[in-house]
Ligand SMILES: Nc1ncnc2c1ncn2[C@@H]1O[C@H](COP(=O)(O)OP(=O)(O)OP(=O)(O)O)[C@@H](O)[C@H]1O
């Protein structure tokens with residue numbers, strides 16, 4: 001039996017997928033066919049009038065903003081980096097980590113005015129952070145393994161995510177400043193939120209009870 005309003009959900013491949021799927025399942029969205037290990041990127045469940053899109057985390061806001069997905073799940077880091085026209089509906093209280101500034105371990109006191117170049121996957125967040133201090137720094141955009149940058153002379157500082165601190169430690173880096181705390185959020189396309197308010201509203205209520 002079909003369950004009314006068709007809903008398309010954009011899910012981020014990678015480290016927050018499993019926990020996201022688990023929460024959705026608990027909230028009554030059966031995601032059993034979603035499988036990151038194959039090559040399939042869209043999963044449709046006609047019985048539940050549901051579709052799932054599996055995309056890169058940084059692309060989830062784009063799918064949602066343009067209505068290719070009604071709702072999406074994504075980290076606050078991505079929301080702040082890829083700002084757009086969509087609603088942020090709920091803090092799912094998972095995917096805890098933080099964005100920090102880090103440099104090679106040093107005995108010298110950190111001075112933000114001495115930063116020259118920052119390597120990061122998050123140029124927008126980094127630029128805004130330095131703007132708050134009235135500073136303009138060189139920002140070097142990388143796509144991963146950001147911790148390498150100070151070790152190979154690319155930058156003196158990095159802005160990156162930290163959870164256990166293992167990556168910093170194993171690369172002889174230290175946190176010098178905290179930029180923001182991050183959790184995973186549920187976002188919605190503005191039009192879908194109006195048109196499919198029964199289904200989206202019910203899901204948000206169910207999730208609220210769980211987080
Ligand atoms: N070390 C971490 N600990 C906890 N959560 C993290 C950590 N790193 C990232 N996250 C959260 O998980 C989300 C997805 O991270 P993930 O590492 O899977 O993708 P990514 O590396 O940003 O994407 P891509 O595959 O495009 O490089 C991030 O946007 C962030 O919110």
Ligand SMILES: O=P(O)(O)OC[C@H]1O[C@H](OP(=O)(O)OP(=O)(O)O)[C@H](O)[C@@H]1O
Nearest residue numbers: 144145146160161162163164165166167
């Ligand atoms: O504090 P930790 O627990 O060590 O986690 C931090 C690492 O996790 C993320 O990288 P990811 O594993 O996503 O790889 P990436 O460098 O390719 O982005 C982040 O960019 C750090 O490198």
